[in-house]
Amino acid sequence: MHELVPSSCLSPSPSPVRMAKLLNEQLSVDQFSPVLCPRASQLIAAYDEHVLVSNFKFGVLYQRFGQTTEEQLFGNVHSSAALDEFLELLGQRIQLKDHKGYRGGLDTQFGHTGDEAVYEVFKDREIIFHVSTLLPYRDSDPQQLQRKRHIGNDIVAIVFQESNTPFSPDMIASHFLHAFIVVQVLDPNSPNTRYKVSVTARDDVPFFGPTLPSPAVFKKGPDFKEFLLTKLINAENACYKAEKFAKLELRTRTSLLQSLTDELREKSRDFLGGTDSPHSAPDTPKSDGSSSGAGSRFIDTVRKALIARVRSTSVDNNLGSSTSSGQACKKLVSTQQPPQPAIPETTTPSSGRSLSKSSGGGKKSTPSSPVSSPDMQSHRTARPALSESDDSSLNSVDLDAAVYVDSDTGLESMSSAETPHKACSLCLDTGEAGGRQAEALRQEVTRLKCDKLDLLRQNVNFQRDIKRLREKELQLQSDLAAASKEILRLRELLKDYSSGGESSPV
Numbered sequence: 001m002h003e004l005v006p007s008s009c010l011s012p013s014p015s016p017v018r019m020a021k022l023l024n025e026q027l028s029v030d031q032f033s034p035v036l037c038p039r040a041s042q043l044i045a046a047y048d049e050h051v052l053v054s055n056f057k058f059g060v061l062y063q064r065f066g067q068t069t070e071e072q073l074f075g076n077v078h079s080s081a082a083l084d085e086f087l088e089l090l091g092q093r094i095q096l097k098d099h100k101g102y103r104g105g106l107d108t109q110f111g112h113t114g115d116e117a118v119y120e121v122f123k124d125r126e127i128i129f130h131v132s133t134l135l136p137y138r139d140s141d142p143q144q145l146q147r148k149r150h151i152g153n154d155i156v157a158i159v160f161q162e163s164n165t166p167f168s169p170d171m172i173a174s175h176f177l178h179a180f181i182v183v184q185v186l187d188p189n190s191p192n193t194r195y196k197v198s199v200t201a202r203d204d205v206p207f208f209g210p211t212l213p214s215p216a217v218f219k220k221g222p223d224f225k226e227f228l229l230t231k232l233i234n235a236e237n238a239c240y241k242a243e244k245f246a247k248l249e250l251r252t253r254t255s256l257l258q259s260l261t262d263e264l265r266e267k268s269r270d271f272l273g274g275t276d277s278p279h280s281a282p283d284t285p286k287s288d289g290s291s292s293g294a295g296s297r298f299i300d301t302v303r304k305a306l307i308a309r310v311r312s313t314s315v316d317n318n319l320g321s322s323t324s325s326g327q328a329c330k331k332l333v334s335t336q337q338p339p340q341p342a343i344p345e346t347t348t349p350s351s352g353r354s355l356s357k358s359s360g361g362g363k364k365s366t367p368s369s370p371v372s373s374p375d376m377q378s379h380r381t382a383r384p385a386l387s388e389s390d391d392s393s394l395n396s397v398d399l400d401a402a403v404y405v406d407s408d409t410g411l412e413s414m415s416s417a418e419t420p421h422k423a424c425s426l427c428l429d430t431g432e433a434g435g436r437q438a439e440a441l442r443q444e445v446t447r448l449k450c451d452k453l454d455l456l457r458q459n460v461n462f463q464r465d466i467k468r469l470r471e472k473e474l475q476l477q478s479d480l481a482a483a484s485k486e487i488l489r490l491r492e493l494l495k496d497y498s499s500g501g502e503s504s505p506v
Contacts, residue, residue, distance in 0.1 A: 037267035047260050051249070054124065057104035058232050059150070059157035059177070060087070060131040065165050070172050073159075074144040074151075079133040082162050082188035086195075089225055090129060091120030102126035105150060105471055112136070113150070122229045130154060145482045152176065153474055155245075156235045158183055169200055175481070178202045178239040181231060186217070193220040197228070201235070208238035 009022055016032040062076045062083055079087075087093065093116055096108045101121075106128070107113040114136055118129040130150040138146060151157060152174040159167050161184040169180055179201040186194040197216045210230060218224035239245060 033265060033268070035264050035268055037264065037271040040264055040267070043260060043264065047256055050253070050256060053237075054126065055102045055104070056125060056127045056233060056236060057102075057154055058127065058129050058236075059152075059154040060090075060118070060129050061151065061157055061159045061172075062131075062133055063159050063161050063165055063167060065163040067165065068171065070148075071142055071144070073171065074132060074147050075137075075142070076133055077137050079131075080162060082185045083133065083160055085189055085193065085220075086160055086183065086185065087118050087129075087131065089220060090228070091118045091127065093117070094119045102128055104128035104130065105153070105475075106130075113146075120229070122226075122233075125233065127229065127232075129158075143482070143486075145479075148174075148482070149475065149478050153478055155179070155239045156181070156232055158232070161185070162188070167200075169202065173485075175244075178205050178242055178245075179208075179235040181228070181235065183228075194218060195220065195224060197231075199231070199235075201239070202242060204242045204244075205235075206238050206241055208234040210234075 017030065020027050020029060020032070061073050062079060063073055064076060067073055067076075096103070096106055096113070096115060096117055097111065099108050099117070099119065101119065105113075106117055114134050116134050118131055118134075120127045120129075132147050132151060135147040135150060137144065152172070153176050155176055156179045157172075157177055159180055159182045161167070161182065164184065167180070167182055169177070179199070182198045182200065184196040184198075186196060195218050197212060197218060199212065208231070210227060218227065240249060
């Protein structure tokens with residue numbers, strides 16, 4: 001961003017509207033929506049890279065001496081030695097049935113478009129040539145629509161000449177062909193083979209390089225091949241800026257931009273979880289789970305887990321604060337009093353008071369003098385000596401106050417002696433619930449990953465289908481144009497036949 005707009009031009013708190021105005025003063029947008037979803041940058045980059053083309057297809061027409069019509073150019077059945085030499089320079093001749101790369105609309109399964117083609121990889125770009133003499137020829141079709149269907153749908157074509165013959169782009173009726181590179185061979189099949197190059201294009205096609213030298217005669221070799229392939233690629237890129245293709249590109253980019261905007265807005269809304277309140281109960285399901293996407297389900301699940309964890313933490317803190325004093329008192333009492341085999345029931349109130357006093361003294365002396373841990377066996381033998389009311393307090397909450405009413409702090413100390421068992425059960429329950437919730441989260445993440453992979457596969461399949469349908473649309477348009485032309489020709493023939501029949505004497 002700072003490479004386009006320096007930081008000195010921005011205010012201390014720049015807004016998106018201000019930054020957009022600095023980039024384009026004519027921009028009339030007053031509000032921007034933030035994009036907050038995963039892989040948003042990849043979607044935007046894919047939109048920008050849509051105009052980049054790495055696969056090219058070019059036509060190759062063979063023009064013999066004296067051929068000046070479209071039917072003559074497409075009607076050459078066989079090639080010549082000079083044309084074969086030129087095709088060998090352009091690329092490698094491949095068998096279509098074994099070809100796995102870019103095919104440019106040619107049939108690689110059933111051989112409906114011939115058996116061979118010329119293919120080349122030039123600077124990470126795949127190029128395939130629609131050679132007229134390698135495409136199927138039909139005696140019953142004077143226009144050779146099978147050949148014209150491929151070459152007529154190309155944007156740039158090479159016209160190969162063996163001798164000086166005039167060529168004009170008007171010879172070929174096509175809505176797509178915008179540029180022609182005419183190559184005339186000099187001294188073919190000899191050590192001094194050279195090629196004379198000339199370029200012609202429609203008026204609305206801008207200039208494209210590399211510039212032709214003067215004279216535009218090249219010796220056969222890798223330098224001429226690099227020049228010619230570069231010229232072909234630049235010619236097609238320049239033709240995209242012509243009026244017809246520019247309108248199509250603008251319409252396509254507008255549609256893609258609208259789709260990108262809708263997709264990013266939808267993904268951001270799904271990722272943020274819609275308009276749900278963040279303080280909703282963690283165990284309350286949504287009314288319609290199918291209306292939100294994967295991102296919404298993930299955010300809601302994480303939100304519920306965090307709320308549940310905060311609540312469980314507060315419960316643990318409350319329980320810990322109420323049991324910490326009891327645990328300390330229990331340890332101190334077991335340490336200061338020697339183990340006794342039995343305690344009479346009559347001494348229970350006094351023992352309660354002594355426990356309370358000792359617990360208070362233990363709290364004061366604990367920081368200065370460490371207390372050794374009591375023996376587990378003595379602690380176990382001291383437990384049964386408590387009164388029966390102490391045992392009943394574990395099962396009845398209402399009896400706790402009645403048993404220790406005469407003790408100043410005996411209620412707190414004696415009840416805390418039994419509290420760790422309850423606290424441990426709560427901790428165990430909370431841990432089990434947290435484990436189950438963590439496992440549910442892991443399963444949710446795994447399911448989201450699977451959904452993501454399925455969506456990626458569906459996206460790839462949809463893109464393939466769209467590409468195939470576009471090629472089919474272009475093919476049908478070409479067939480429709482050819483059929484319309486054939487209908488016009490038949491009408492002219494019928495008109496001539498009718499006028500001839502009326503004028504003939506009976």
